[in-house]
Amino acid sequence: MRTTTVVIGAGQAGLAMSCWLAWRGIDHVVLERGDIAHSWKTQRWDSLTLLTPNWQSRLPGWHYEGGDPNGFRTMPQTIAFIEQYAQIISAPVRARTTVSSVRKRGEEYEVVTEQDTWKCDTVVLATGACNVPVLPAVAAAVPSSIKTLTPLQYRNPHQLEQGGVLVVGASASGVQIADEIQRSGRPVTLAVGEHVRVPRVYRGKDIKWWMDASGVLDQRYDEVDDIVRARNVPSLQLAGFPDRRTLDLNSLTGIGVKLVGRLAGINDGKAQFSGSLRNVCALADLKMNRLLDTIDAWASEQGRDLQIEAPQRFDPTIVEEAPPLLLDLTRGHINTIVWATGFRPDYSWLHMPVLDHKGYIRHDGGIVESPGLYLMGMPFLRRRKSSLIDGVGDDARDLSAHLASYLRSSMKNATNAAA
Numbered sequence: 001m002r003t004t005t006v007v008i009g010a011g012q013a014g015l016a017m018s019c020w021l022a023w024r025g026i027d028h029v030v031l032e033r034g035d036i037a038h039s040w041k042t043q044r045w046d047s048l049t050l051l052t053p054n055w056q057s058r059l060p061g062w063h064y065e066g067g068d069p070n071g072f073r074t075m076p077q078t079i080a081f082i083e084q085y086a087q088i089i090s091a092p093v094r095a096r097t098t099v100s101s102v103r104k105r106g107e108e109y110e111v112v113t114e115q116d117t118w119k120c121d122t123v124v125l126a127t128g129a130c131n132v133p134v135l136p137a138v139a140a141a142v143p144s145s146i147k148t149l150t151p152l153q154y155r156n157p158h159q160l161e162q163g164g165v166l167v168v169g170a171s172a173s174g175v176q177i178a179d180e181i182q183r184s185g186r187p188v189t190l191a192v193g194e195h196v197r198v199p200r201v202y203r204g205k206d207i208k209w210w211m212d213a214s215g216v217l218d219q220r221y222d223e224v225d226d227i228v229r230a231r232n233v234p235s236l237q238l239a240g241f242p243d244r245r246t247l248d249l250n251s252l253t254g255i256g257v258k259l260v261g262r263l264a265g266i267n268d269g270k271a272q273f274s275g276s277l278r279n280v281c282a283l284a285d286l287k288m289n290r291l292l293d294t295i296d297a298w299a300s301e302q303g304r305d306l307q308i309e310a311p312q313r314f315d316p317t318i319v320e321e322a323p324p325l326l327l328d329l330t331r332g333h334i335n336t337i338v339w340a341t342g343f344r345p346d347y348s349w350l351h352m353p354v355l356d357h358k359g360y361i362r363h364d365g366g367i368v369e370s371p372g373l374y375l376m377g378m379p380f381l382r383r384r385k386s387s388l389i390d391g392v393g394d395d396a397r398d399l400s401a402h403l404a405s406y407l408r409s410s411m412k413n414a415t416n417a418a419a
């Protein structure tokens with residue numbers, strides 16, 4: 001089988017790229033191991049709603065036109081939205097086609113699936129940033145009496161035994177899961193490391209509106225001082241609840257969640273927590289206020305101060321004087337641990353020397369060092385918004401332009417060589 005470009009993955013990133021390739025007249029297929037929107041269908045918990053508002057899901061050639069632009073999609077709505085997009089752009093998706101190997105063979109790429117082998121000039125890797133959960137090394141020391149699961153396995157609280165739950169990690173997934181489990185009557189202890197605190201609504205407008213309008217989300221990868229750090233910043237502590245309430249550590253302690261520091265070790269069945277909880281929370285408060293200062297400065301510059309609510313600041317995170325540093329996991333207070341400690345991509349099928357020592361692809365804004373190989377959908381790939389639904393369109397435009405010029409120049413070289 002031969003085509004010009006093979007796109008791997010039919011989530012929003014692969015589909016946005018497919019749209020741009022079609023607009024540029026580039027012959028391609030999209031290979032998908034499951035069905036369209038497979039990650040949204042199989043790897044999300046039941047109650048999850050997007051934390052980006054409906055208006056903030058602009059894809060190439062498509063945007064939200066419904067009556068609730070500030071609402072938050074449920075998972076069935078998100079899946080329907082992505083499936084509809086694939087249909088509208090007539091994406092050439094081959095579903096249930098798992099790619100088991102990608103290699104360079106001379107000037108071409110060879111993409112092997114269970115059904116066929118494809119030869120092509122260019123490959124776009126759009127296989128997702130969240131394929132496998134990242135677990136800390138201490139996970140190996142959890143007593144066998146305790147059930148453990150990750151956000152990719154978690155569906156709802158009824159899956160868990162009654163009794164206490166330790167949620168490790170306080171970014172978007174951790175705080176949302178902690179909130180839901182605590183409300184189900186299972187007492188939650190939340191281990192809190194570095195996190196990014198933001199209010200859902202600021203001066204009467206959604207935080208995502210501010211970040212979009214002020215250009216924060218459009219910030220480019222080659223404009224920030226430390227891109228490695230920027231690519232590893234935890235996800236915002238945020239949820240898309242219908243009542244637009246803010247989900248932060250204060251709201252969690254308000255419903256009875258107990259906060260402890262970062263999980264530092266487990267010895268003889270005893271969990272040890274870092275003593276840095278107060279500092280970590282103070283830093284998150286400080287950084288939130290810095291973001292709000294930036295927003296206020298932008299609003300003033302734009303002359304918007306009189307049209308919107310006055311600036312406000314939020315209560316600092318409340319942390320008890322001496323949070324516990326030890327928790328005996330063998331005494332029956334904790335029956336389940338949820339590892340909300342992040343995700344990483346899986347490239348076990350990519351047989352090319354393009355990975356760094358941590359197993360991540362080396363790239364310059366999505367342009368991989370092997371000519372003709374491109375990456376989509378990673379955190380801060382080209383812009384701060386790159387891993388969001390709303391971010392893949394601009395990246396697909398830029399990278400498809402690079403891909404098209406690569407094809408033109410390799411065609412010219414081939415013609416010159418033949419002459």
Ligand SMILES: Cc1cc2nc3c(=O)[nH]c(=O)nc-3n(C[C@H](O)[C@H](O)[C@H](O)COP(=O)(O)OP(=O)(O)OC[C@H]3O[C@@H](n4cnc5c(N)ncnc54)[C@H](O)[C@@H]3O)c2cc1C
Binds near residue numbers: 012037051387
């Ligand atoms: C819990 C959670 C909540 C999120 N909430 C939001 C939100 O509110 N708003 C927002 O904008 N973003 C959100 N995101 C971030 C992001 O939008 C999603 O992770 C989204 O799924 C990424 O899209 P993608 O196309 O890059 O990757 P994916 O959706 O993961 O798509 C990759 C596709 O590649 C396929 N694939 C992988 N390997 C192979 C292979 N070897 N062969 C063939 N196919 C393969 C997969 O099956 C999958 O369908 C969230 C992420 C998570 C984890």
